[in-house]
Structures are given as structure tokens and as C-alpha cells.
Amino acid sequence: DAGVTQSPTHLIKTRGQQVTLRCSPKSGHDTVSWYQQALGQGPQFIFQYYEEEERQRGNFPDRFSGHQFPNYSSELNVNALLLGDSALYLCASSLRGFNTEAFFGQGTRLTVV
Amino acid sequence: AQSVAQPEDQVNVAEGNPLTVKCTYSVSGNPYLFWYVQYPNRGLQFLLKYITGDNLVKGSYGFEAEFNKSQTSFHLKKPSALVSDSALYFCAVRVLRGGSYIPTFGRGTSLIVHP
Numbered sequence: 762d763a764g765v766t767q768s769p770t771h772l773i774k775t776r777g778q779q780v781t782l783r784c785s786p787k788s789g790h791d792t793v794s795w796y797q798q799a800l801g802q803g804p805q806f807i808f809q810y811y812e813e814e815e816r817q818r819g820n821f822p823d824r825f826s827g828h829q830f831p832n833y834s835s836e837l838n839v840n841a842l843l844l845g846d847s848a849l850y851l852c853a854s855s856l857r858g859f860n861t862e863a864f865f866g867q868g869t870r871l872t873v874v
Numbered sequence: 875a876q877s878v879a880q881p882e883d884q885v886n887v888a889e890g891n892p893l894t895v896k897c898t899y900s901v902s903g904n905p906y907l908f909w910y911v912q913y914p915n916r917g918l919q920f921l922l923k924y925i926t927g928d929n930l931v932k933g934s935y936g937f938e939a940e941f942n943k944s945q946t947s948f949h950l951k952k953p954s955a956l957v958s959d960s961a962l963y964f965c966a967v968r969v970l971r972g973g974s975y976i977p978t979f980g981r982g983t984s985l986i987v988h989p
Contacts, residue, residue: 765917767917794976794977796979801981801982802981802982803964803979803980803981803982804918804964804979805979806976806977806978809976816973817971817976819976851917851918853917853918860906860923860925862908862920862923863918863920863977864920865910865917865918865919866917867915867916867917868915868916868917870915
């Protein structure tokens with residue numbers, strides 16, 4: 762079982778550009794969540810996808826969007842990048858439900874210059 | 875507002891001594907509580923969870939946590955710390971929002987175990 766895999770591991774982008782991050786969930790998991798973790802902070806919830814639809818969204822602007830594919834993999838897109846978007850972006854997969862733990866990928870380190 | 879707090883930015887403990895990493899929560903309704911560990915430049919790894927039942931929950935790598943409803947706490951503990959336990963620890967509470975259960979994470983506590 763490969764667990765949760767994210768790509769790329771590191772990325773450098775210029776302000777104003779757009780970026781796409783990818784995530785493959787753990788085998789058998791149907792729910793994917795994305796988090797932003799700034800340096801020295803806990804993960805902040807961006808949004809969650811289930812059955813190819815965005816089910817919940819945290820306090821992030823519309824510049825952050827996503828997609829889930831029929832095979833449950835997911836993408837996070839960020840438009841019009843700001844310096845403040847520099848962070849570790851974490852993908853987590855789980856089974857839908859309140860008592861299931863999330864399995865995290867190793868993250869994508871995004872640096873905006 | 876539903877939230878979770880980790881009052882200590884850093885905890886220092888000598889190898890072989892017991893360790894405690896503190897977490898308090900504020901939620902309406904039943905809390906669903908989790909502990910995760912993060913090693914440098916890695917994602918988070920699940921340690922243990924409390925959903926219901928016994929207040930003492932046992933998890934991975936010898937860790938355990940005690941749920942205390944009256945004190946709204948869920949402290950992480952280990953009887954004997956190892957140097958390899960040094961990492962960043964996150965407490966999370968899962969809150970019901972619009973039909974989905976969304977985890978809210980604390981800021982994290984850096985655990986340093988000295989040889």
C-alpha cells in the first residue's frame with residue numbers, strides 16, 4: 762500500500778502565477794482533504810472532496826480551487842499566487858465519517874518569490 | 875466557536891522520563907479528538923483517537939492519551955520518553971460542519987527529548 766502520495770515535493774513559483782498540486786489517496790479511501798501549513802503553525806483546512814464534489818471549505822479565498830477525479834485522486838489549484846501562499850500543502854485521505862483518522866501525504870513545499 | 879488549544883510551544887524531557895503534551899478543546903456536543911505527530915519535512919502521522927468509551931486511549935509507539943470531559947482536556951502521555959520521540963505533535967478535534975466532520979488542528983507542540 763503506497764499510502765497517500767503527493768506531487769511535486771517542492772515547487773518554486775513567481776507571484777501572480779498559477780500552480781497545481783496533485784494527490785493520490787490511500788487505497789480504499791474516498792475522501793480527500795487539503796491543508797495549508799505555514800511555518801510554525803498547525804495545518805489549516807482548505808477544503809474537502811467526496812464523490813467528486815467539494816463538500817466543505819475553510820476560510821480560504823476563491824483563488825484556491827480543487828477537483829476530485831473518479832479514481833478519488835485530487836488536485837489543488839491556486840491562482841494569482843501571493844507571497845503569503847508560501848507554505849507546506851498537505852493532502853489527507855480518509856473514509857467518510859466522523860470517527861476515521863486521516864492519512865497524510867508528505868506534502869508539497871510551495872515557495873512563491 | 876469550536877477550537878483546540880495546545881498551551882505549550884515546546885516541551886523538554888529527559889530520555890527515560892515520562893512525558894505529557896497538553897491539549898484542551900472547546901466544542902459543542904461530543905468531541906472527537908485525535909493526536910498526530912510530524913517529523914521534519916514530513917506529513918502528519920496518526921497516533922491515536924478518542925471517539926467514545928474508555929477515557930484512556932492507547933495508540934502507536936507506546937503513546938496514550940487521557941480524555942477528561944470535566945477539564946475538556948486530551949493530554950498525550952508516554953511513560954518513558956525516547957530521543958526518537960522528538961518531533962512536532964498536533965492535537966485535533968473533529969467538528970461537525972455542514973454535514974461533514976472537519977478536523978481543526980492546534981498550533982502544535984515541539985517535543986524535545988534529551989539523551
